[in-house]
Structure formats: structure tokens, C-alpha cells
Amino acid sequence: MTTRVGLASSRTAVRVSGWSVLLAFAAWHGGRAAWIEAKAHLAQALIRRAWRQESAGAGDKRPWPWADTHPVARLIVPGRGVDTFVLAGASGRTLAFGPGHLEGTPLPGARGNAVISGHRDTHFAFLRRLERGDQVEVEGRDGRRHRFVVSSTRVVDRSDLRVVADAGDTRLTLVTCYPFDAIRPGGPLRYVVVARHADG
């Protein structure tokens, strides 16, 4: 009898500690996920503010004092609720806060191939819904809107840099990771959306 009751009380201890461990585990990972999402969304509000100042002619404006990037364009997909700010550079740090404009490629609307990449699970999740003929608009710092029309979508290996080469026309290339629903980051494939400038 003694053993049985002792067991019951020790089971309570185990129960409680088991739950605590699992709940703490769940909370930590949930927190990480939420933090990534929150960063992605909250940062955009700060970036929007910086963008307004830039649009008013303030030059490069850091969204927060220790940022090492600044907004360079605004990306809008009419009818899909996409309105996001594109940051300079496409390093991992930058992409946590918004889509990044690849250094060395022209700004959207300028002649050449403007390349913007973003996370498939946050800012660029909408890429999977883009289809041929869809419109993508990009607003420059000067307030001008450039209209692009999606001309192709495809999947390439991450080493296939032809997608960022200058094709001689004015185009916008959006790059994100593929497949969209992969759980683990770091896969070798990229999903590429090419959009041609509507005026040529």
C-alpha cells in the first residue's frame, strides 16, 4: 500500500515536471516563431516611416538607428493586399525585416534586371499566387510608379544565376525559396517570378 500511494504522489511530480518541460519547450519555439513573424511585420511599420521621410527628399534613411539598410522601393500587388517596402541589400539580416534589393542590380524601373528577394514564409509568401499576366507595381523614391506584368514563373537551382543577368530589357525579378511549404530552411531551390515593364 505504501508503495502505491508513494507512486501516486511521485506521479504528480512527474506529471507537473513533464508538462512544464513540454510547455516550456512549446513556449520557446512558439516564441521564436512569433518573434520572427513579429519582426517581419513590425519592422515594416518603422520602414514605412523611413520611406515617407525618404520620399520627402531626406536621402537614405535608416528605419531604426542601428539598422544597416534603408528602404529603396515600395512593392504593391493590386488586388492581393500586398504592400511592402523593399530594403537595400539582400543579406540574411536585411531579409528578416523586408524583401531585399540585390546589390549590383538596377532599381526597379531602371533599364536592366532589378532583382528583389524575400522570405517565402513572410514577405514573399504571395509569390506562389502570382500568375502570368498579374500586375506588380513598384514605387520609387521619386513617387513614380512602375507597372510590371508577370511574364513567367519557374523554379531554378540556387546556383543558376542566369536569372539575375541583364537581359537587355527593363524587368523585375522576384526570388524566394522553394518549395513554399518546406519546413526546414536552406533548401537548394529558388522560385523565380519574372515581370516585364509594362511600358517596354
Add this chain to the structure above:
Amino acid sequence: MSTRQDARASVSSPPPITWVLVAKEFGSLLGRAFFLAAVVGLLLTAAAVALPAPVREGQPALAPEKMPSGSFLMRRAKGEPWAQAPTLATEVSFRVAGVVARASVRQRFRNGSGDWVEGVYVFPLPETAAVDHLQMRVGERTIEGQIREREQAKAEYQQARDEGRKASLVEQERPNIFTTSVANLGPGEELVVEIEFQQTLAFDEGEVRLRFPLVVGPRYIPGQQLLEGIQGLGWSPDTSDVPDASRITPPLLPPGEAPRDPVRQDREAAAGPAGGARGGNPVAIEVELDAGFPVEALKSRYHAILSEQKGEGRYAVRLRDELAPADRDFELAWTPRPGTMPRGALFREERAGATYALVTLFPPVGPAVEAARLPREVVFVIDTSGSMQGLSIQQARNALALAIERLGPGDRFNVIQFNSTTEMLWDEARSATPENRHAARSWVEGLRANGGTEMAAALEAALVGSDEPGLVRQVVFLTDGSVGNENQLFGIIRQRLGDTRLFTVGIGSAPNGHFMTKAAEFGHGTFTYIGDLREVGEKMARLFAVLESPVLTGIEMTWPQGVAVEAWPTRIPDLYLGEPVVVSVRLSGPADQVAVSGRRGSEAWTTAMSVAGGRRGPGAAVLWARRKIESLLDSLREGADPVAVRNEVVALGLEHHLVTKHTSLVAVDVTPSRPGDAELSSGALPTNLPHGWSHTGVFGELPQTATEAPLHALVSLIALLAAAALWMADRTWRAGDRS
């Protein structure tokens, strides 16, 4: 009742056996929880895999079998041969004069598909490469490429393409990235495109190396590069040879093992009589070598060669097996006969009334070289800004630790870190005693990357503008160079340099190569790129071996009076062990000789080289033009008039037949070959990588674009479900206890 009392008593003093039971129970609970989690995880994974399926059906473009050709995925996923790709065989010939090689690469394109195609090939060349010749051969006809302003060349090409004529276009996309377009290649048809370019060779560990990568297979090339730094592309300046050969060289296979090159199978299948000779991908290589100095040894590292001596330092070399299988990179290396003094070589070329000279100073080589070690003061500057986070700061710390370790007892040193603010280890440099080195190393160990990149203050702290004779002052700057105010920084370097030499070390996956190359140039130093954690030791050792042994400083060249001289670079760098100094000169008229002087430690050193008697060096003019164009484009950053610069670049490009940012080579066939009713399928063609040129190796990969959020969310969900399952299981057990 009595049992209850017993129970209470036992609670207050539990028998020791309980803890064993607790442990057992806990283990079994954990096991159950783990099992449940695994089941839930499996279910979720299955759902994740199953769910997207309908979405994919809604987007036919995403289904692998319907993927537009042009992606590597389709072929790899289905294991298909590359039968559709235009295949190519390659013949390469080099003419080497000193440290300059002129290469002619003939590529045979073959359209194995049933359609008329247009192909665009992007290929990297060394940053010092200059393309100045294009020739297209269709059947019996040969069409010479004409140099045109870029837009005009493009228009001519497009017109020819639309009219069904064969055409070829070579354009420069970036300083070291070129594209060749070929239009209207008919089904089964062959086309030979020949381009000529020129490159500067690497001089390394006492030998000059000519390297030509032959194995294609970007998927097997290790290492990760982000594309971020594409603008600068600083891979090559440290060697000025093949841009960082270690990156673009796939691992060599053990003898007897077939290369895992997917392109090969196709070549074997499709090459036919053109190049089926020896299992596909055949390459023929010829080298005409004029070393510019007496040669001690000449060797080819991976291929059997036949060489014939033609004179002092002159050889004719070719592969022993014609059409050698291209499963190894070609590397030819030659070493000068040992000596203790710097040696000069001069090659000249006459073109349109002007004389172009290429002056090379070689450092002494051989066991007798004991460069008198001058005491040095070394200031290390390390970038600890946010962009260095992760592997970069780790690399930088490792590099710095190694550097501090190598300091000699007579040296003095200091360390500066900067992010938003600048912090110095000590107020002034201290001597490299074991204690000081130890203190510095532990300080470096504690450095973390965070904050902004305020480089100006750090540069000002490092460059104090002192001019202390007898003391060699070196600043080693470790950074990824992600700065926006490059011009301001260049200004600081020029104003405050004094006698100091600035050496930049590029860290991380995507350093700003342009900034660091230029900063080193303004700072009379060199740029070293470290892309891989495993390279830190080797690259730093090489840099320091050089830094420890300046051979000749304050170099000047004196040309005869009355001759207008335009020399590049305008500031002649110091001569270090292991690195030759190369100067390109244009002379308005004939000149007898040039006097070169410098300081060896405290002694003066001079030599005279004959210009009239200099050897003929093809490409001296092109090299000069290329370097002038480079500096013209650089002047844009200092506010030069873009229109004026563009006009000058166009004029130079046209005069020297050179592909530049603003000029392209175009070859157009006069007669149409594609019937008007046949369609040209353009762009969609899977382009085979030109032989030996790989994308990944040189300019990296598309950015990483996924977060760990889904992974965390999934793990969190599993843990929650497991907790819920545990709770339910527990309720069942308790119900069982009560009954």
C-alpha cells in the same frame, strides 16, 4: 482507515525505492510523450506534403514535368540526359609574355535540339581580363566581330536575329562577367565562336601560374557564396589569375574514376565526330611561353605535356594527348632561376604610332633570399558591425588571432575595433611581447558583432599620417566592407596615409570587393579575400609572409625626356616577396630605356631596362587600355563627368577593339539561314555552361530566402500536442486509480 494513515506516514518519509520508481515512471512518460510527438509529427509532415498538391495542380508551371526548360531542376529531377543542350568542344591557345597571357578560346556550339535556337552564355573571366576579339565561323564562312558602341551592337544583333541571320554578340556585364549570345542556330547545326582575351597571371610562392579550369559541374563545387557582393566581385585581385581557383575548381577525382560531370554524358552522346574522341568534353591546349626571365623549371600539374625550348625563357608547350579529356584543370607553372635581387622584364608593342610597354618587377626568389626584416608597427582594425554577425566575425577573430601569433619580437602592434563607435585596445602600439600578445588575443576573443558601420573614425585612428623612416607601418583592415560612404573613406586614406601601407582583408560570404580593392590600392597595399572558414589559416599565412618581407619600396620609373608618358597604375606599389609589380605604359614616341629605382631597406637600388631592345609582347596595348578604362570608371566615384568618361571609354574601346561597359563585339552573317516560317525559340533553351566557367564558383548563389519560423512553429505545436496527450493519458490513469 488504517491504510490511509499509513499512507500519510509514508508521504512524510518516502522509502528510497520511490526515486527509482520516479525515474522509471518519468522515463516511460517521456517515452510515451516522445512516441506521441513522433506520431503527431509524422501526421503533420504527411499533411504538409499532401496539402500543397492541389495548389500545384492549379499552377501547371510548377509541376516538374511542365517546368519550362532552362531550369536545372527539370533535368536533375528526372535524370534526363542533356540532349537538348547545345554542346561544345573547346580549343584554347595561350601566348604568354611575362605575367600577361593572351588567350584564344574557340568554342564549338552544337544545337542538338530540333528547333532553331538562341543561346545566351554568361561566363566569368578574371577581373583583369580584357576581351578584344570575336570571330564566328559558320561552315566555310568566317565573320569577324566588329567593335561597336554597346547599344548599336545590340541593335545589330537583334536585327540579324529577327531577320533569321546568324549572329553572335559578346558583352561585358560587369568588370569580370561577360555574355556571349548566339542567334539562329539551326537543328543539328554547328557554329564556332572564337573569342580572345587577355589576363594577368598569378605569381605565387616563387612561381608563375597559368591556370585554365576545364571541369564543368557547378553542383559539385563546395562552398557558399551569396550574390550580395556581385557589384564588387573582389575574388580575383589577390591572385589576378583565375578568380580564386580553389572556389571554381571541383575536387579532383582519384585516377581511374569517371568524372561525375553531367554535361559529359551528353557530350559523349551528342558530340559526334566533332569531339567524341575520348569520352566527351575534349579540349586542346597550346601555350607559347616567353617568361621574361631565365626559367629554372616548367611543369604541368595535371596533364602530360610536350614542351620545346625556343630560347632563354621561351618555350612552346602543348598537351601530349590531343583532345585531352577535360577532367582536370589545366595548370602550367614555371619558376625563375634563383636570385637575390629584384628582376625586371619589359615587353613592348607598337600600335598606331605609339609604343606600349609592360614593365614587370619580379621579387627575388630562392633559398638565398633573406630579406632584411625591418621592424614593423602593425595596426589591426576589425569590423564588428552588425553585418559581420555570424560566421564573418568568427572568421575575422580567427584571422586576427593568427596574425597576432605571427608577430615578431621586434614588432609593435595595436588592435582597433569599430561598429557604431571605435574602440582601441591600447592608446598606442605596444611591442609584441608574449604578455601583450596574450592580452590582445583574449580581447579579440571577446569581440561581438553588433551595431552600425562607422568606418571613418576607425580609419582615422589607424592612419595617423606619420612618416617615420626605418619603421614599416602597416594597417591590416578586416571587414566585409558593407559601407555606403566609400568616397569619404577613400579621401581619408589618401589624406592620412603618409608612409603607412593599408592591407584589406575581405571577410564573409559577400564582402564588398570593390571597396576593399580600391582601398588597398589607395593605401599602397593589397587585398586578400577569405571566403571560407577553412581558408583563414592559409590565406593569412600567405598575406603575412608577404607583409613581413618588403623587398623594394618607393619605386619610381624615369623615362627619357621629351616623351609623353601615361602609366598605370599612377602610384607604383611596393614590391613584396611573392608579388610582382606590373606597370603598363603608353609612350608617345620611341624611347631608349627606362630607369627604375627604389629603396631596399636603407639602401638605394636602381636598374635600367631597354625599351627599344625589349621583347615584343602582344597585348601590351590592350592591357594598358584596360587599366586606363578601369581608372576612368573609378573616377566616376570621385565625381567625374559621366558623359565625358563614357565618351573616353567608348573611344578607347573602339580604338583597342575592346569589350567594355560601353562597347560590345558583334558578328553578323549577311545571308539569312533560318527560314521565315521557322520559329526561333529563345531564352528557353537550357544553356550549357561554357567549358570551365561556372557560375557558382565565381559569383555565388541566389540569396537564402526562408526563415526558421515554420520549423519553430511546428516544433512548438508538437510539444503542445504532446502535453495535451500527456494530460489525457494522465486523466485515464487517475480514473483507473480511483476505481
